[in-house]
Amino acid sequence: MKKIIKIGLLGAMFAPTTYANQNALTDMDFHNSSSEKIKLGQFLFYDKILSGNLNISCASCHHPMAGTGDGLALSVGEGGKGLGVTRDTGSGIDAIHERVPRNAPHLFNLGAKEFVTMFHDGRLTANPNYPSGFDSPAGDALPPGLDHSLAAQAMFPVTSTTEMAGQAGENPVSDAATADNFTEVWRLLTARVMAIDEYRDLIHQAYPGLADQDVTFVHIANAIGAFEATAFRADNSRYDQYLRGEYSPSSSEKKGYKIFKDNCMSCHSGPLQTDHQFHALGIPQIGPGKGDGLFGYDDFGRERVTGNNDDRYRFRTPTLRNVAITGPWGHDGAYDTLEGMIRHHLNPEQSLDNYDISQARLPPRDDLNEIDGVIHSDEISRAELKARIELQPVNLTDQEIVYLLDFLNALTDSASLDMRNTVPYRVPSGLPVAD
Ligand code: HEC
Ligand code: HEC
Structure with missing residues (x-):
């Protein structure tokens, strides 16, 4: 049994070396979602279906068994093989063209409402002056309807040739990404996901009443954001x-x-x-x-x-x-x-x-x-x-x-030391979940 001591008393006993006068985080401090949306997001996070060459998922660089990063200084994007510190730079024509230029950050607690700015340089941030509600590298191409900054972030890795899309000429997604045609990248990937019956069912469960033709990558990104916000919440230290x-x-x-x-x-x-x-x-x-x-x-x-x-x-x-x-x-x-x-x-x-x-x-x-x-x-x-x-x-x-x-x-x-329960055995595309 842990010793329970009232904060006031503790403060008096150990001043001035006790912790700051801070309130504990509660559910109110985090974005919450339905379990259907979280389940959909979990599959998508681990599914290589979102990469141009079907060879890399979000989890390849943000794996729960590597502290939601990849354990590397700089990530190895699509074309590399293996997970975490065992990942290599790939071989033959698939080999990577360059390293990803920055470290893959961990994803802990990014579902806290105070995180409105994403990336090491803050290039995505909530801003009501934009129609989408976010100032981002996509400018006006970013559609409205994104739940929060963490969800908005999930629109971007799929548009990066080095990270997920692949090199020019390798597939239609990478061609659209090379041309900076983000809208086309999102359209192609949404069509891919919707062509899988299980995903279509999961999307309808997560977004009741939504017609097939109204499903967009925004629904995919919102589900991924919902999963990240919940699975990687870590406020029980x-x-x-x-x-x-x-x-x-x-x-x-x-x-x-x-x-x-x-x-x-x-x-x-x-x-x-x-x-x-x-x-x-x-x-x-x-x-x-x-x-x-x-x-x-x-x-x-x-x-x-x-x-x-x-x-x-x-x-x-x-x-x-x-x-x-x-x-x-x-x-x-x-x-x-x-x-x-x-x-x-x-x-x-x-x-x-x-x-x-x-x-x-x-x-x-x-x-x-x-x-x-x-x-x-x-x-x-x-x-x-x-x-x-x-x-x-x-x-x-x-x-x-x-x-x-x-x-x-x-x-x-x-709890963050053992997150095996956030990894699914399989994903609806049938693609391998490992690495
Ligand atoms: C090839 C490796 C790679 C893949 C695949 C990848 N990421 Fe990342 N991720 C990174 C790197 C590197 C950064 C930092 C980029 C920067 O700040 O310029 C990043 C940044 C992020 C951030 C911002 C974190 C913060 O603290 O600001 C989030 C959230 C995130 N990724 C989620 C995702 C999701 C969701 C996917 C899948 C749709 C994904 N990532 C796919 C490497 C990757
Ligand atoms: C002037 C502001 C500032 C102060 C003061 C500061 N830090 Fe930092 N810290 C940063 C910034 C900015 C970064 C990220 C730098 C980068 O990646 O280029 C950082 C990064 C870190 C990291 C790496 C985190 C990660 O996820 O990579 C640790 C650990 C850290 N700081 C601990 C400390 C400690 C301990 C102190 C006090 C001794 C401290 N910092 C004082 C601004 C500060």
């Missing part, structure tokens, strides 16, 4: 239990919390430890980049969205829920240990200069490896990255870092 008055933190967790409050909470704020803003930390740039800077291998982050030079190298502050199980860390997965990521925050310039790229989990292929380190080993690019760093160096002892890690570990929901 020791931290949450403390906020509900059900857990008394250990002395080292409390010390860690105090260090966190003093040094981290200006950005990692609120119940999910994020201000949802963008900051430049000087995380080493690895991989093929987003077409910016030297040879196009750099990634200017938030500037790519706003066009504002002040936003160069800024990335969104991630939530730290479940952070101990969602490595590698950083927008490009540059750091393979949580401690390495934290030490970077404490002395970013030194950490950047001393960065050892051999730690980056990148399935090897000679021509890809050659590109991976180009920006990091270029003095000028690195100096520009350094000049933008917003963090002030902080001196912490090794023991204090251990305390901080203890607090971050208290943000792990133990």
Whole structure:
């Protein structure tokens, strides 16, 4: 039996090292959906039917057995084979053309209503001035009717040639994606899904009264969003239990919390430890980049969205829920240990200069490896990255870092350690569920 202590009493006993005056998260803080919609979304999330070449699903890069990421620094998109850290870069004509330029983030708690902005650079965000209700890379092509930002996000991976659609000439979906004709990508994939009787039945159960000809990819995206919001909700960590008055933190967790409050909470704020803003930390740039800077291998982050030079190298502050199980860390997965990521925050310039790229989990292929380190080993690019760093160096002892890690570990929901029950045995298309 856990010791139940009233929050007020605990606060008085352990002030000032107790946790913040925060309310525990409740159902009201999350988007909720019908079980029919969630079931449909679960199948779609694991079904390769949504990829141009029928060879990759959302789960390939966001697998519950890899903390809803893929365990790699940079994802391997369609054409690769295998799951998680065993994934390879594919072979023959199917082999990948490049790595995905950013780390696949985990999907924990993104169904919380406070998450209105998606992606490392925030390129999708709720905005009532747009007919669809969202400012996104699809502009006016994004249809109305999307439930929330998480659902809106699910419209996009299928339009990416590297992630899910495939290369030009390989299939009609990839041809439409290459031409940036998102509407056609969504139409083709919806037709594919609706051609499967089981999916048609599931869609009618999830959306009663909807005629066949009115089904669009919006219904698919809303179902996927409903599944992600429910299956990957993770708000029963020791931290949450403390906020509900059900857990008394250990002395080292409390010390860690105090260090966190003093040094981290200006950005990692609120119940999910994020201000949802963008900051430049000087995380080493690895991989093929987003077409910016030297040879196009750099990634200017938030500037790519706003066009504002002040936003160069800024990335969104991630939530730290479940952070101990969602490595590698950083927008490009540059750091393979949580401690390495934290030490970077404490002395970013030194950490950047001393960065050892051999730690980056990148399935090897000679021509890809050659590109991976180009920006990091270029003095000028690195100096520009350094000049933008917003963090002030902080001196912490090794023991204090251990305390901080203890607090971050208290943000792990133990239910997220075993999510086998979110994986279906089969999917309606009959395509293999593995990898
Ligand atoms: C090839 C790997 C890959 C596949 C397949 C993939 N993703 Fe992702 N996902 C990523 C990467 C990489 C990012 C980060 C991109 C960025 O921020 O620029 C991402 C970002 C996201 C985000 C935003 C998370 C956040 O914190 O902002 C969500 C949600 C998401 N993906 C869900 C999905 C869904 C749903 C599917 C299937 C329809 C899917 N992904 C397919 C790699 C993948
Ligand atoms: C100036 C704002 C700011 C402060 C202060 C800050 N962080 Fe961060 N943190 C960020 C941003 C932004 C990122 C993402 C950077 C990137 O990927 O380029 C991040 C990333 C992280 C990550 C990686 C998460 C992931 O999913 O990859 C961890 C862990 C982390 N911070 C912990 C801390 C700790 C511990 C402290 C205090 C010692 C701290 N942060 C202080 C802004 C901040």
